[in-house]
Amino acid sequence: MRETAYLSLGSNLGDREGHLRDAISRLGSEGRVAAVSSFYETEPVEVTAQPWFLNCAIALETPKTPEVLMASILRIEQGMDRKREQKKGPRTIDIDILLFGNAVIATPKLTVPHPAMQERRFVLEPLAEIRPEALHPQFNKTVLELLQALPPGQEVRRKIQPGISTD
Numbered sequence: 264m265r266e267t268a269y270l271s272l273g274s275n276l277g278d279r280e281g282h283l284r285d286a287i288s289r290l291g292s293e294g295r296v297a298a299v300s301s302f303y304e305t306e307p308v309e310v311t312a313q314p315w316f317l318n319c320a321i322a323l324e325t326p327k328t329p330e331v332l333m334a335s336i337l338r339i340e341q342g343m344d345r346k347r348e349q350k351k352g353p354r355t356i357d358i359d360i361l362l363f364g365n366a367v368i369a370t371p372k373l374t375v376p377h378p379a380m381q382e383r384r385f386v387l388e389p390l391a392e393i394r395p396e397a398l399h400p401q402f403n404k405t406v407l408e409l410l411q412a413l414p415p416g417q418e419v420r421r422k423i424q425p426g427i428s429t430d
Contacts, residue, residue: 265294266364268323268332269397271377271386273357275307279317280423282343282356287321289339290358293332294325300389302423308383310351317422320361320389329363333373336360361390365400376401381409384417 270290274282280302287296300320307313325332336358343356361377368375376399380386387410390397395407402409 265324265326266366267297268294268325268329268360268364269362269390269394270321270323270336271318271357271359271361271380271390272321273305273316273318273385274355275314275316276353276355283317283319285343286339286356286358287319289342290321290323290336293327293335294323296321297324298322298393300392301421303385303389304420304422305385306418307351308385308417313353316385318385318389318419320386320393322393329360329366329368329375330370330373332363333360359386361386362397362399365398367400382413384410384413384419387413388419 272283272286283302287299290296298321302317302319305316305318307316327335340356340358345354345356359377360375361380363375366375381399381402387406391406391410395405397406399409
């Protein structure tokens, strides 16, 4: 049985676009990548003294459980030289599970829906591009409704259309 997981990907070190494309390719081994948003250039939040990010969202149809998928994501990040030296700091790749079907999970290793997704324009804008009607199971609001409720701020600019390279 397959479930659709919605993931947020971000990179702000090195070849940001290359890192996102590499991560998407690697995630294909965890299921079927059903949709990929445009790539968005986004200003960092919380730790602002770092390079801007390139972010996107994907829909991944997977037979894996959320816990097994999270373990795979951590292996992918490690394989892409992700360093966890500073919380919210610069990174080659960051992959978060935003939604996993209608699941609500709260364990020491995994929280789904992502606990801060409703506060982050850099997450909601790409996700709304590929699945605006996706429902947050705790707030009972769609991704589009959450995006529209955000206060102004958090600059997010569409940079690259899906499947289009800047090279």
